Amino acid sequence: MGFLEVNDLKVHFPIRGGILNRKIGAIRAVDGVSFSIEEGKTYGLVGESGSGKTTTGRAIIGLNHITSGQVMFEGKDLTSKKSKTQHVRKDIQMIFQDPYSSLNAKKRVLDIVAEPLRNYEKLTKIEEKLRVQELLEQVGLNPESILKYPHEFSGGQRQRIGIARAIALKPKLIIADEPVSALDVSVQAQVLNFMQEIQKELNLTYLFISHDLGIVKHMCDDIGIMYKGRYVEEGTKQDIFNNPQHIYTKRLVAAIPDIDPQNRQKQKHLRDEVQMEYQQYYNDYFDNEGLAYRLRNISDSHLVALPEKG
Amino acid sequence: MANAHVDTAQTDTEVKTPSTWSIIWREIVRDKVALISLIFLVGTTGFVYGISMFLEQSEIVTVDLFAINEAPSEQFWLGTDYGGRDIFGQLIIGTRNSLSIGILVTLMTGVIGVVYGLVSGYYGGTVDNIMMRIVDFFLILPFLMIVIVFVAIVPKYSIWSFSLIMTAFLWMGIARLIRSKALQERELDYAQASKTLGTSNFKIMFTQVLPNLSSLIIVTMTLNLAANIGLESGLSFLGFGFPETTPSLGTLLGYARNPQTLEFHWWVWVPAAVLIFLLMLAVRNVGEALKRATDARQRRG
Numbered sequence: 001m002g003f004l005e006v007n008d009l010k011v012h013f014p015i016r017g018g019i020l021n022r023k024i025g026a027i028r029a030v031d032g033v034s035f036s037i038e039e040g041k042t043y044g045l046v047g048e049s050g051s052g053k054t055t056t057g058r059a060i061i062g063l064n065h066i067t068s069g070q071v072m073f074e075g076k077d078l079t080s081k082k083s084k085t086q087h088v089r090k091d092i093q094m095i096f097q098d099p100y101s102s103l104n105a106k107k108r109v110l111d112i113v114a115e116p117l118r119n120y121e122k123l124t125k126i127e128e129k130l131r132v133q134e135l136l137e138q139v140g141l142n143p144e145s146i147l148k149y150p151h152e153f154s155g156g157q158r159q160r161i162g163i164a165r166a167i168a169l170k171p172k173l174i175i176a177d178e179p180v181s182a183l184d185v186s187v188q189a190q191v192l193n194f195m196q197e198i199q200k201e202l203n204l205t206y207l208f209i210s211h212d213l214g215i216v217k218h219m220c221d222d223i224g225i226m227y228k229g230r231y232v233e234e235g236t237k238q239d240i241f242n243n244p245q246h247i248y249t250k251r252l253v254a255a256i257p258d259i260d261p262q263n264r265q266k267q268k269h270l271r272d273e274v275q276m277e278y279q280q281y282y283n284d285y286f287d288n289e290g291l292a293y294r295l296r297n298i299s300d301s302h303l304v305a306l307p308e309k310g
Numbered sequence: 311m312a313n314a315h316v317d318t319a320q321t322d323t324e325v326k327t328p329s330t331w332s333i334i335w336r337e338i339v340r341d342k343v344a345l346i347s348l349i350f351l352v353g354t355t356g357f358v359y360g361i362s363m364f365l366e367q368s369e370i371v372t373v374d375l376f377a378i379n380e381a382p383s384e385q386f387w388l389g390t391d392y393g394g395r396d397i398f399g400q401l402i403i404g405t406r407n408s409l410s411i412g413i414l415v416t417l418m419t420g421v422i423g424v425v426y427g428l429v430s431g432y433y434g435g436t437v438d439n440i441m442m443r444i445v446d447f448f449l450i451l452p453f454l455m456i457v458i459v460f461v462a463i464v465p466k467y468s469i470w471s472f473s474l475i476m477t478a479f480l481w482m483g484i485a486r487l488i489r490s491k492a493l494q495e496r497e498l499d500y501a502q503a504s505k506t507l508g509t510s511n512f513k514i515m516f517t518q519v520l521p522n523l524s525s526l527i528i529v530t531m532t533l534n535l536a537a538n539i540g541l542e543s544g545l546s547f548l549g550f551g552f553p554e555t556t557p558s559l560g561t562l563l564g565y566a567r568n569p570q571t572l573e574f575h576w577w578v579w580v581p582a583a584v585l586i587f588l589l590m591l592a593v594r595n596v597g598e599a600l601k602r603a604t605d606a607r608q609r610r611g
Contacts, residue, residue, distance in 0.1 A: 061506050086508070094506045102499035106521035116507040165507065 002036040002072070003205060004060075004173055009033045009069035011052070011059045029055040031229040031291070032069075037222070039172070042199070042206040044220030046213060046252070052229040053209045054097075057175045060207070061094050073173070090120055093166040097178040099158035103150040109136070109161055110146040116168045135164040140194065156187035160194070167198060175207045180215065192219060213256050217241060222301075225249050230292040235302035245304040247285045248292075250274050330525065337603035340610045344599035347592035354589065358405045370399035371555050382577050389577040391565055393554075401581055404557040407469060409589075411558070412539035414473040415480060419538075420531045422477065423484030424520075430485070431492025432515045442489070445482045453479045454550075461550045472551070476541065484530055491526060495519045525604035532597035536590045543586050559586050 010033075012026040030052040037043040047053045058064045060071050062078070071078040076088050093116075096102035103112055113132045117123055123131065133143035139160040141153075150158055159179060166174055179195070180188040192215065199206065210216050216223060217237065224234040225248065233246045244250045254274040258267050284307060286292060292305040338344045374394030382389045388397040430441040460475050461467070495501060496519065504514045539559075545551040546560020547567075554561055562582035566572045571579065602608040 063502055063505060089506075089508060092506075094503070096499045096503055098499055102503050104500040104504075104518055104522070106524070107518075115504065115509060119508040162503075165503075 003039040003074060004207070005036040005070075005072040006056075006060065007034050007070040007072070009056065009059060009071065010067040011055050011064050012067040028229050029064075030059065033224075033226070033229075033231055034295075035224050035231070035234060037173075037205055037207060039205055040199075040203055041221040042208050042219050044216040044223040045207065045209045045226060046211065046216055046223060047226035048211060050228075051226040053211075053226050054177055056226070057094070057177050057207060057209050061092055061175055062089065090116075090169050091172045093169065093171040093174050095159075095162055095166050095174060095176040095179045098182050099155055099162055100182070102162055103158055105150055108147050108149060112150070112161060113146075113165050113168060116165060120169055131168075132164075135168055136161075138167070138198070139164045154187075155183050156190055159183060159187075159191050163191075163195070163198070167202060167204075170202065171204070173205045173207065175209070177209045178211070179208075181210070181212065188215070195219070213252060217256075225252065228291055230305065231295055231303075232292045232305045233303065234295065235299075239299070239302040243302070245298060245302070245306070246292075247278050247281055251278050333609075334528075334600055334603045337609060338596065338599045341595075341599045341602075344595045347595035350588065351592045351596065354405070354585075355409060358402055358409065361402050362406045365399055365403060367403055367556075370396055370403060371557065379575050388581055389575070391575070391578050392568075392571070397562070397578055397581065400557040400562060401559075401585065404559050404562055404582065405585060405589075407552070407556065408539055408542055408559040408586075410469050411473050411476070411542045412535050414469070415476045415538045415542075416531050416535045418473065418477040419481040419484060419534065420527065422481040424488050424523075424527060426481070427485040427488030427490075428492050428515050428520065428523075431489035432496050432511070432519060434493060434496065438489070438493075442486075445485055448479065448482050451479065457545060458550050467552065467556070469556075472542075476538070480534075480538070480541075484527075484534065487526070487530060488523060491523055492519060495522055525600075529597060529601045529604055532593065532600055536593035536597065539593070540586070540590050 009030055010028070011030040012028050014023045015025040015027060016022065017024045033052070033056055035043070045053045045056060055064055059066050060078070066079050069079070073088055073092065078088065110129065110132055113135055114128050117128055117131060129146070132146055136143045136146065141157060141160055141164070145152075150161065153161065159182075163179075176195070180191050183191060195206070196219070198204065206219070208216065208219055210219075220237060222234070222236055223240045225232050225240070225246070227248050233240065233244065233249045240249060241253060244253050251274050254271050258264075285305075287307075293307050295303040295305050298304055298306075338348055372395070374390070377386070377390050377394040379392055380386055380390045380394075386396050386398065388401065390396055391400075426441065426445075430438045456479070457475060464471060492515075501514055501518060504518050505511075509518070542551060542558065543560035543563060546558050547564045549564060549567075551560045551564075552558050559582045563579050563586070565575075566579035566583075602610065
């Protein structure tokens with residue numbers, strides 16, 4: 001039994017219309033996604049805007065209603081009734097994309113970080129304060145600043161407050177939904193390196209949702225590529241970056257910027273080539289609705305959505 | 311970690327950002343009209359409640375046939391009405407009653423409206439739909455007609471019963487306002503984050519979302535207070551408010567329905583009219599200053 005297993009997850013949002021407001025269709029935000037994460041590893045979920053990667057993460061933690069499918073965390077089914085899974089949910093926490101709106105502006109840092117502690121652990125006021133100070137120290141913030149309000153911190157510091165809140169209950173799995181995309185590049189590196197540090201320290205497992213392949217390459221062990229709610233390719237970091245099989249992945253990998261100006265010509269040539277291939281074979285890789293096919297194994301770790309005819 | 315030093319280098323001696331109350335206070339001090347209004351309001355309220363503790367309502371409303379319609383004098387500072395009752399005493403007690411009703415109605419409609427709107431907006435969907443249809447039902451009821459029927463039915467009629475009947479028909483506005491704001495707030499990340507941290511819906515509503523609506527609530531309730539004082543006076547003027555044995559600003563004004571009083575006994579109704587005007591204006595001035603204080607772009611202070 002894996003650590004986190006997602007089987008054929010579907011999240012559909014109804015489209016209502018007509019008289020009587022009946023359901024006339026559905027947006028298939030996530031349409032049959034399966035993957036599993038091993039303990040202590042970082043799993044990257046990559047895709048363009050609207051590909052359903054955030055919805056997948058939110059469905060796992062219970063913020064989006066799951067239409068069908070199964071989410072198994074340490075052998076327990078998270079899709080069953082909420083009351084039964086309450087103590088399991090403590091082990092899954094989330095880091096949000098926007099550090100500005102994910103902290104309540106009317107609350108002090110103490111109240112923000114202590115919120116999960118107040119829900120699950122019965123601590124006295126003094127214990128709670130010490131614990132919050134300890135957490136702030138752990139994320140590299142001044143423990144003296146517990147009485148400040150969130151707007152008194154910079155973006156990077158606020159994201160650290162968000163991380164302190166997420167690790168307060170000593171969770172096992174953290175879903176990081178584009179944790180650095182709202183931060184500027186210099187701060188991104190700080191936060192990412194820090195996330196790796198606490199991963200080692202607390203033996204955390206990350207589900208890392210991002211659209212930035214450079215960051216994913218830096219952070220993740222295994223990677224899944226999503227397109228229009230479906231997986232197009234899944235594999236280890238080496239599989240994806242060194243041996244991309246699906247035309248969509250190839251195009252993504254080719255789009256990673258290269259700093260070395262000497263490679264510029266080469267890079268441009270490669271991109272043109274991939275672009276040609278993409279236009280030429282688009283219909284071969286996607287069905288007539290423009291969606292990806294089922295995943296098929298091409299090696300033990302590497303799965304690609306290729307058509308039946310191969 | 312290199313950046314840890316940067317963070318810890320910040321000291322606690324830096325200027326604290328002002329709290330909501332200090333922003334509001336600064337805005338009122340900066341706006342002289344609002345400041346004068348606030349002083350007037352606090353002064354009037356304190357004076358009226360203070361003095362009325364030493365006045366006997368039953369004594370003031372006792373008819374004295376030897377002192378009918380007397381002009382202002384040493385004995386009766388603001389004269390007497392057609393029953394020989396002292397206008398000044400009635401004005402004090404009347405202002406107290408009118409203010410009490412205004413404040414009670416504002417608080418009760420506020421509490422009901424905020425809770426109702428918050429629950430409706432936070433849950434959304436079907437719950438919201440059902441709750442808003444109930445609001446619509448209350449909105450189409452003929453308010454004035456029902457109050458008139460109520461006055462006819464209820465024999466003994468106190469500040470509390472009058473406040474309750476007004477509350478029953480005045481909580482919908484604030485409920486709708488709070489609901490629309492709660493619909494926006496529940497989608498924000500901080501509310502979603504609270505959910506992932508295991509906080510119950512009830513707690514999210516009242517400890518996370520409610521503080522973010524506080525400025526809106528303060529402003530709306532202040533402006534409602536002005537409207538409610540006016541409404542009470544209006545109803546009493548029409549004769550559907552308090553009886554003459556329970557003076558209010560509206561009943562004093564109501565004497566002006568008699569053409570004799572209107573023309574020759576101005577001291578009966580002018581003070582009450584002026585006071586209603588000043589009270590409503592003052593509350594409104596303070597409310598406008600509060601409204602500006604909650605919006606950083608409009609602030610003067």
